[in-house]
Amino acid sequence: MGSKLISKPKCRLKDECIRVPKVYDWVTDKIGTKVKLQFSKAQLEDIECALADPCRRPLRVVVKTPKTPPLFPLGDSEVKKGQHKDFFCEQVGEKQSVEGILCGKKVYAQLVNILFTANVTVYVVDRAGEEVAKLKTDVSAIEPFALCYPDGTDLLCRVTKISARVLDNTVILNGPFPSFIKLKVYFCADVQVEAEVKLSVQAKFCKSRGNDIQVIDPDWNDPCPEIEFPKECDNIFPRKHHSVSANGASSGHVTDESEYDGRAAIKVAIDSDDPDESNLTFKYKDLGDDKRDRDFTFEADQFDPSSIDTFEKNGYSILKVSGVGHADDKEVGFELDLAEGDGQDRFSLKLINKKSGKVTFATGLVEVDEGNIKIDLG
Known part of the structure; x- marks a missing residue:
């Protein structure tokens, strides 16, 4: 018998060039955010009214989130771009190049922030499921993604599921009803980076990865600046405290x-x-020829510590101070200047009407011819 040769079937594959959207990166993640909602005064009155009715108790808090389209078909452009009347996601700001760690190795990626927004409705319903009050609000969350996102590619984002739960009690047996409701809202995100290319490929199904690149922040190890006050001029201000005194008659x-x-x-x-133990007594003896008795005595009742000023000028040690006292039976303010010099002391005193602020008596600069004044500037 002759042998038969079994020939291989001819390969009917041939080189083809196709144009397809190539996926450069594909990430899925679950983003959670908390929100606090407040009922209006009118809504709280409706709720309290329902709680007061035994036939309507207990009340329940129910959260309704938008229904997302099915995962397939992938080619639905409206779904791919994340556009929907009740929810959407989109890139916010520009991408930036970063270094990161993936599986223990350094990688280079692009960091973007993606905003997720959805309309969420909270219902308060009674035992029969009838609506008592309703709150509708926009809930947003922003999340960073480190991606393979080179120039020339496009980022596509879509929300595949939205869920929410009430963080407080969902069943209210009796009043008072809380004025705030706390929610936790979750966005299931599908983020893809694509570019249209021409390929000849052999392929198999692929899977997305998690948002798992640990971005290396160059500022992370940069310490916050220490608080450093401007350098003081210690030899100028503030002046060191000196005890000053003046004594004499x-x-x-x-x-x-x-x-x-x-x-x-x-x-x-x-x-x-x-200053509380300081004292000043002043006596004036009139020597005029008009035979009017202008003699009077003034005594200081209180010295103002903040008014004390001391300095040296033209060979004199000078002390200034002010306060209040009484001249005979009238309360007046005073300003006293004392000056101690070599062999010649001086002083001046002004008495001031407290209501009008006008000077009612002034000695002028008196040159001492009896006694002396000792001033210690410390």
């Missing part, structure tokens, strides 16, 4: 600056560390 003739003609005498004991 002295007198002299009022000067031509004063409208009075007489002698002025003071006795002072001023301590900046203890």
Whole structure:
């Protein structure tokens, strides 16, 4: 018998060039966000009215989310772009190149932020399922995605499912009904990067990956700046605290600056560390020829510590202070200037009407001819 040769079937495949959308990256993820909704005053009144009716209790809180289209067909452009009247997702801002870690290895990717938004409705219904109140709100969440997203490709996003649950009690047995309702809303996201290319391929079904690239943030290890106040000028301000004091008893003739003609005498004991124990007594003796008695005595009742000012000028140690006191039976304000110099002390005193602010008496600059004043500037 002769042998028969079994010939191989001829390969009927031939090279073809096709144009297809190539998938550069495909990521699925579940994004959750919390939201707090507030009922209006009128709605709360309707709810409390229903709770007061035993036939309508208990009330239930029900959440309704938009229904998403089926996963297939993939070619539905409206679904691929995530456009829908009750929900959508879209890229926000520009992409940026980043470094990341995937399966323990460094990778280079593009980081984008994607916004997810949906209309969610909360119903309060009674025992029979009849509506008592309704709240409708937009819920949004934004999530970063690290993708293979080179220039020349397009990002396609769609929401494959939206779910929500009430974080508080969903069954209300009696009042008062809470004025706020807390929700947790979840978006199931399908994010794809595509570009139209020409290919000759052998293929099999592929699966998406998780949003699992750990982005390396170059600023993560950059510490926040320490609080550093501007450098102080310690030798200029604030001045170091010095205890200043003035003591003595002295007198002299009022000067031509004063409208009075007489002698002025003071006795002072001023301590900046203890203004409450400081004292000042002033006596005026009129020497005029008009035979009017203008003699009076003034005593300080209170010194203003913030008014104390000391300095040196033209060889004099000078202390200024103000406060309130009484001249005979009238309460007045005062301003006192003391000056200690080599062999010549001086002082001046002004008495001021507290209501009008006008000077009612002034000695002018008195040159001491009896006694002395000692000033310690610390």
